[in-house]
Amino acid sequence: REFLEQPLITKIGIVVVCLGFLYNVGMTVLKGRKTAINVVMMTGLIGLAVMFLFSFYNPDNLTRDKFYWWYVVHLWVEGVWELIMAAMLAYVLIKITGVDREVIEKWLYVIVAMALISGILGTGHHYFWIGAPTVWLWVGSIFSTLEPLPFFAMVLFAFNMINRRRREHPNKAAALWAMGTTVTAFLGAGVWGFLHTLAPVNYYTHGTQLTAAHGHLAFYGA
Template identity: 75%
Template structure:
């Protein structure tokens, strides 16, 4: 560790991984409810399991982004963090808010939670991914402010690199667009229009800046390639992300009451959205080929290549599959969306957090630049289990989606529930792949406890 204050990243990473485990447990519960409708009913209805699944996902990714920032910004700025103490206080506030919210979801009916937390005063609840009580949302804003102050001051007072400036730009964007979660007009169409300013402009906008800068940092450290080259790539990637992604929001404005011209805009710019992800794949592989050092942490390189490839396939290719308006007319609101969502989120955002954790954790734990060979072997097995399982989850959901469209929207126009019964074999297979994913995750957690001889040092070549 070059700077003592980088140590604050550690609890953030541990919290991220703990919530990741919770997320997958609830994913398996939902998968079960897809095939055995009364599973855990009425104790944990599907909507509650889904809230826990999606909300813990968002929160663990945020914990991961924060941990990544606290780890990499001091190194980039070449100074200690502005206030390590504030970072730790913020950590506990965020963890408490997240924990209490999940307990709230699970212990009382959602309408009771809405009443107790005074949702009628400023109604923001009950919208997909933004289900958190208003008071939790306010807590998230406070956490974000404290975090941005800490990171921002560190960058401002220290060396400013492209990596850190792009990272901070992405984080500021994340905080600013979250404010739209407080805008919930009575008009559903307006509500939906600006709901996407949180959801789309996060994952297909500013989060790509965060993803790009974390990936660039890891590649600088592990390959030793000249910063000038990496900076140039980073600029091109994020330029393409915003040039395609901002108007690309239009691919959500096809059928929700918005004007018809969005069908053209959303189709054209949506079709271009794979470009930044494709560039990211080329970027990672080119840098690794040009490497000027052999880093002993082989696992982190695997994660970096994994995120570069799976984000392109999940976000890029699977996104393109249904971004054209004439196609989306049939795929909108089916399992195709679920298929895309799973691999895009895992490939882009789960894996970039696992990448930085893989790089930082050995250092934070005082194990030198890498874990022992045996620990890395377990970690790399977990990579393959989770990645391959996610590919199959995506394929099975895609199969379910194609059949659903055919049966429900083309051929016989069968009712929704009749169709769901007919395609249940795909949901069974998806649940099977989900179990494999869980095995991968358990292996991953185990890899942290594997000891063994120290790995070799970094070798410049």
């Protein structure tokens, strides 16, 4: 199974590390202030551990195998990592801009909602050619075309908050990261993904260098 060919002990180690990180952050959140950013981060960290569990299941049926395979390979980026990225971005922007938490959290609500709606159902664009029902040609094409929206919203979010900042923070690198990572994620996950997400186009581009560029640049942005 491509990308999931790790030995069993390595997979167990990944889950243990995810759970350890979840426990560390979770206990900190329980003893600290409860905010929307914390909730989004915790949701992402829970998904980080849970979604990887599907890598342990390897059914003999190729179609079923690919269904669960994409739960790990796709939903980690479009669901889990996007939540973690959005929470980290919101936290950094609060610290370096001085913009009201209420404003930043409203942006966060919109980004998370768009990410979950488009990302979960957008997984269907991976089900075009694996023997799944033809309904996925429509579901995958429609919802995956919406997937660039949360990434573009992150770009607007970062640049807008930087422009509205109330103070000049000495950590220039953090500001550059906040802007740069959103742009790279939008290009890799959004633009490159959109170029070959429709079923009639994906029929010819599936498995080409365009696919590899999309995946690698998307994760680089995150």
